[in-house]
Amino acid sequence: MMGSLMISYPELATIRLGYGLSSHMVQPFGPDEILAAIHQAGPDGDTVNMEQLRKLQLRTAKLRQRIKLGEKRAREAYTTERQYIVQLVRKEMQRRFARAIDDPIGFGERLVQFWADHFTVGGGPPHQRLMTACYVNEAIRPHITGNFADLMFAAETHPSMLIYLNQNSSIGPNSRAAQKAQEKRHTGLNENLAREMIELHSLGVGADYTQKDVRQLAKLLTGLTYRAMRDELFNANRAEPGPEIVLGKHYGEHGAARLSDIRAVITDLARHPDTAQHLARKLAIHFVTDQPPQSLVDRLARVYADTDGDLNAMNTELVEAPELTAFFRHKIRQPFDFMVASLRSLGVTGNEIMALKPRQFHGWLTYPLAKMGQQWGNPPGPDGWPESGENWVTPQGIAARIDWAMRIPIKLRKNLPDPRQLLQVALGDTASEALQWAVPKAETARDGVAIVLASADFNRR
Amino acid sequence: MFNRRLFLKSSALIGCSAAAHPLLSSIAFATAPSENRLVVIILRGAMDGLDVFQPYGDPELHKLRKTISLGPDQGAYDLDGFFALHPTLSPLMPLWNAGELGFVPAVSTPYRNKRSHFDGQDMLEAGTGTDMDLASQSDGWLNRLLHNMPGAQSETAYSVGTEQMRILAGTAPARSWSPKIDLQLSPQAQMLLLHAYHDDPLFREGSEEALEIANQGLDKIREERGPTRDARALASFAASRLNGETRIATFSLTGWDSHARQSTILKPSLLGLADAILTLREGLGRNWSKTTILAMTEFGRTVRENGSGGTDHGTGGAMLVAGGAVRGKRAMGNWPGLGEKNLYAGRDLTPVADIRAYAAWALRDLFGTSRNVLETAVFPGLDMGANPRILA
Numbered sequence: 001m002m003g004s005l006m007i008s009y010p011e012l013a014t015i016r017l018g019y020g021l022s023s024h025m026v027q028p029f030g031p032d033e034i035l036a037a038i039h040q041a042g043p044d045g046d047t048v049n050m051e052q053l054r055k056l057q058l059r060t061a062k063l064r065q066r067i068k069l070g071e072k073r074a075r076e077a078y079t080t081e082r083q084y085i086v087q088l089v090r091k092e093m094q095r096r097f098a099r100a101i102d103d104p105i106g107f108g109e110r111l112v113q114f115w116a117d118h119f120t121v122g123g124g125p126p127h128q129r130l131m132t133a134c135y136v137n138e139a140i141r142p143h144i145t146g147n148f149a150d151l152m153f154a155a156e157t158h159p160s161m162l163i164y165l166n167q168n169s170s171i172g173p174n175s176r177a178a179q180k181a182q183e184k185r186h187t188g189l190n191e192n193l194a195r196e197m198i199e200l201h202s203l204g205v206g207a208d209y210t211q212k213d214v215r216q217l218a219k220l221l222t223g224l225t226y227r228a229m230r231d232e233l234f235n236a237n238r239a240e241p242g243p244e245i246v247l248g249k250h251y252g253e254h255g256a257a258r259l260s261d262i263r264a265v266i267t268d269l270a271r272h273p274d275t276a277q278h279l280a281r282k283l284a285i286h287f288v289t290d291q292p293p294q295s296l297v298d299r300l301a302r303v304y305a306d307t308d309g310d311l312n313a314m315n316t317e318l319v320e321a322p323e324l325t326a327f328f329r330h331k332i333r334q335p336f337d338f339m340v341a342s343l344r345s346l347g348v349t350g351n352e353i354m355a356l357k358p359r360q361f362h363g364w365l366t367y368p369l370a371k372m373g374q375q376w377g378n379p380p381g382p383d384g385w386p387e388s389g390e391n392w393v394t395p396q397g398i399a400a401r402i403d404w405a406m407r408i409p410i411k412l413r414k415n416l417p418d419p420r421q422l423l424q425v426a427l428g429d430t431a432s433e434a435l436q437w438a439v440p441k442a443e444t445a446r447d448g449v450a451i452v453l454a455s456a457d458f459n460r461r
Numbered sequence: 462m463f464n465r466r467l468f469l470k471s472s473a474l475i476g477c478s479a480a481a482h483p484l485l486s487s488i489a490f491a492t493a494p495s496e497n498r499l500v501v502i503i504l505r506g507a508m509d510g511l512d513v514f515q516p517y518g519d520p521e522l523h524k525l526r527k528t529i530s531l532g533p534d535q536g537a538y539d540l541d542g543f544f545a546l547h548p549t550l551s552p553l554m555p556l557w558n559a560g561e562l563g564f565v566p567a568v569s570t571p572y573r574n575k576r577s578h579f580d581g582q583d584m585l586e587a588g589t590g591t592d593m594d595l596a597s598q599s600d601g602w603l604n605r606l607l608h609n610m611p612g613a614q615s616e617t618a619y620s621v622g623t624e625q626m627r628i629l630a631g632t633a634p635a636r637s638w639s640p641k642i643d644l645q646l647s648p649q650a651q652m653l654l655l656h657a658y659h660d661d662p663l664f665r666e667g668s669e670e671a672l673e674i675a676n677q678g679l680d681k682i683r684e685e686r687g688p689t690r691d692a693r694a695l696a697s698f699a700a701s702r703l704n705g706e707t708r709i710a711t712f713s714l715t716g717w718d719s720h721a722r723q724s725t726i727l728k729p730s731l732l733g734l735a736d737a738i739l740t741l742r743e744g745l746g747r748n749w750s751k752t753t754i755l756a757m758t759e760f761g762r763t764v765r766e767n768g769s770g771g772t773d774h775g776t777g778g779a780m781l782v783a784g785g786a787v788r789g790k791r792a793m794g795n796w797p798g799l800g801e802k803n804l805y806a807g808r809d810l811t812p813v814a815d816i817r818a819y820a821a822w823a824l825r826d827l828f829g830t831s832r833n834v835l836e837t838a839v840f841p842g843l844d845m846g847a848n849p850r851i852l853a
Contacts, residue, residue, distance in 0.1 A: 199577050380715065398668050
């Protein structure tokens with residue numbers, strides 16, 4: 001949009017790679033500081049973990065049993081328990097907002113967002129939604145500067161993914177479990193995870209693979225199961241015996257199925273040249289522009305191939321990419337990013353977000369997000385949120401952003417900032433002339449703040 | 462509407478010439494091209510046609526499916542002695558009996574083999590064949606129809622909901638809005654925002670349309686509670702537009718991807734679909750008799766039930782047809798059979814016709830669009846074949 005614009009590197013990086021400028025956080029820094037700051041997006045010690053969640057699940061299961069036996073007190077306890085889980089889910093969402101708001105630059109939090117979206121999970125009943133929070137913390141956060149194969153293995157084998165893509169109900173048709181089953185009707189393959197592992201998570205749909213590869217991979221994945229009462233993720237009883245051939249390579253030839261075969265196929269999928277291209281393109285699209293130049297994609301893909309999938313090498317390439325300047329403002333902030341950037345520019349802190357009452361949090365943040373087209377925790381499908389600006393900048397999408405910018409800041413900030421000051425904080429030296437003309441002419445501070453936040457300048461990055 | 466006062470005020474304030482002002486170009490109204498109405502509902506996630514319209518008369522069905530699609534014995538509604546309607550769609554039985562509901566049991570786009578939702582949906586909405594590169598195909602067939610519809614104006618077609626509908630995307634003017642949106646702004650704030658958006662084409666276009674729609678003071682759809690609230694809100698808004706100058710509305714309903722526990726997974730989606738159709742009927746009133754609804758999905762699912770009481774991605778699927786204008790109470794087209802040798806790739810229902818041909822004939826009979834335009838411009842490369850006479 002603004003090719004000739006002069007913009008300092010810290011501003012450029014914070015807007016393009018992070019969650020936007022903030023009144024109390026901008027300071028001079030370079031690529032090295034950004035890369036170092038990614039580590040702040042590591043696992044969160046306060047987040048519920050799978051071990052705790054398993055206990056909660058078992059407790060709920062017991063309560064259900066007691067309800068079945070006709071215990072009246074159990075029903076009350078069940079309701080209380082459910083409310084408690086719903087409250088935990090909300091707290092985790094609040095924490096995601098808070099971390100994004102408080103991250104000085106935000107590149108790390110955005111990488112978390114990007115990879116969590118690449119390996120989409122979501123939706124479902126409260127336990128499952130809480131599991132999504134565990135997933136982000138346990139499968140995504142530890143790996144954003146690590147190796148892609150490790151990230152992929154952690155994501156594909158996390159209970160959250162096993163449930164989301166139905167792997168939990170996939171049983172080898174000739175497995176021991178199937179032979180023992182009284183009725184054959186509840187035993188058989190489920191192709192969902194296998195298909196998305198190839199199509200979405202590694203090679204990409206345009207790559208050269210067939211239905212047979214999907215089917216073979218589905219067979220190889222059998223045994224991978226999450227059960228709250230089991231300690232292990234791999235149940236050899238459910239595994240299909242015999243070797244499988246995925247993309248021309250044999251796996252599981254030694255007879256008994258093992259988790260290490262799944263590790264092996266993921267390593268090979270991660271190493272595939274089509275995966276390098278697919279991931280490079282996705283990163284370039286997410287952080288640079290909807291139609292990235294092939295040269296940038298090739299550079300990122302080469303880094304990936306040369307380092308055998310080192311994600312921090314890709315992060316480094318991205319942080320230093322001249323395309324960040326060349327394609328400034330080509331990307332539209334997704335609704336969550338728009339809201340976080342708005343809150344940062346208004347000087348709202350993570351603590352303030354954590355202190356919101358449930359009704360406030362949902363009324364001011366999550367419900368408006370849904371109106372903007374991004375129902376948090378509930379992406380439209382396993383391909384995650386759409387990337388192209390056209391998907392977000394629809395009449396209804398703009399209206400929802402204007403509406404939020406008009407109504408919500410004044411609820412969070414009794415004393416709204418002077419709109420002219422906010423303009424400087426939020427956009428630095430990048431505000432367009434048209435916006436600089438419009439903002440001081442607003443009739444009220446409320447209108448002026450809304451015009452800054454709803455502007456095209458602010459909604460682009 | 463952008464009222465004249467606002468326009469004069471804003472142009473005076475901005476001080477630019479009237480000719481350069483963005484608002485002037487949008488006021489061009491023509492009469493509606495037809496009294497007929499079309500609603501296209503995209504069912505995202507690949508609806509299992511074999512479960513929705515269960516071919517229980519095919520002896521293979523009960524061998525392939527153990528917990529789903531069990532026919533009239535398990536509560537499905539017999540339609541014609543061969544097909545039965547999924548029990549959850551029972552609210553639609555009065556429409557069937559009135560001849561206002563029908564279906565095409567084995568259709569598909571030309572998409573084969575990869576069975577990706579996202580490519581499948583893109584192809585369904587783009588309306589193209591396999592010879593086109595999907596990535597570079599950004600417009601949809603409803604938009605290309607508008608290009609070839611004399612008298613079409615921006616109100617003629619609406620996409621409803623928060624997500625972008627590729628089927629209506631393109632250069633012909635069309636509207637999109639969500640029933641959830643409520644926007645109130647002072648005239649001064651509107652003017653300043655439009656000024657700030659002016660140099661950004663994407664925001665300029667979208668914001669002008671947003672404010673114009675908001676300023677029409679459309680009755681906000683009352684959000685009643687219940688599991689099908691969203692579907693009803695979409696249909697209710699679509700009906701309100703179709704009672705005005707709009708002739709084509711499109712929206713999507715999700716939740717059809719039933720890899721496991723299909724009977725549980727599909728229930729809310731089926732209820733939503735039924736409620737959307739019934740809400741349209743109620744909201745359209747007398748206009749219902751001129752309305753055709755096509756509910757389309759990206760592909761069908763495997764004929765065999767999988768190990769988890771669900772189905773995986775397949776090929777041939779079903780299209781639902783409803784409305785006061787349709788010649789319903791029948792299955793349209795042929796039935797390929799579920800025998801092993803009849804299946805596509807040994808696993809899927811074989812599509813016996815191109816779903817685009819049914820859509821194309823509906824467009825021809827609704828709006829008088831010529832066969833030549835349909836086969837070359839709207840659905841390039843399509844052979845429409847014989848008219849299935851969807852309309853009464």
